[in-house]
Amino acid sequence: MMVTYESPSQDREAGCTGTQRVEATVELGEPLSSRRVLVNNWHVYTPVGANPPDLRPCGENGCDPTPPRCTSSSYRQAVNDTDVPQHTTWEERGCDDTWLVLDLTTRMGPVCGGPGDDCSSSGLSQRWFYRADPSGWRPVATNDHAGCAGIHKVLPEWPVRLCEALPPLDRS
Known part of the structure; x- marks a missing residue:
């Protein structure tokens, strides 16, 4: 998983203009299983349907779209x-x-x-x-x-x- 940190105000005049890629290890108390991951209080990801260790972004219809049915x-x-x-x-x-x-x-x-x-x-x-x-x-x-x-x-x-x-x- 990639985590990006941006200054809250994205204030470039404060001197925070560079980017650097680093690897971070996140330890979970238990396996992620099918739980969703919320990033920046907006983007939601799920391991369901993704190739581990990747996560799949949830779309407009949510993380678990309605299966095609006659409904x-x-x-x-x-x-x-x-x-x-x-x-x-x-x-x-x-x-x-x-x-x-x-x-x-x-x-x-x-x-x-x-x-x-x-x-x-x-x-x-x-x-x-x-x-x-x-x-x-x-x-x-x-x-x-x-x-x-x-x-x-x-x-x-x-x-x-x-x-x-x-x-x-x-x-x-």
Whole structure:
């Protein structure tokens, strides 16, 4: 593990401008096991999933991401791991233990003052296809086609039962 010490104020004018790498031994009263390590009161690391003696940084979804399952919390993690705007909503279109298809919608349009001010907005929808990975759902393709034709061009192995009833995307 690497430990870095910085002066609390990072005051370079005080003369603390050099760096030096040194090896430090940390003795624990008992093995770290699966406990987490907090650094600078902000960054969290875990030995779970890392090659000892290394630690793995915990990500946006925590140290123990939700395994890919057909659940709302797992879908939220999939959306968080997809490069889409923050307030994107989702609709699950098909899921099994290996594959997931979500329609993601982001509201677009002018900023409106309140109800009844004749301000209209619309949604931009995109269909995302995911494959299960040990760390969560991973995006593998997007398209806006009904049925299986679009996804089978990219992923012929995609299960028909998860795409045959897909409607075309609503572009409202």
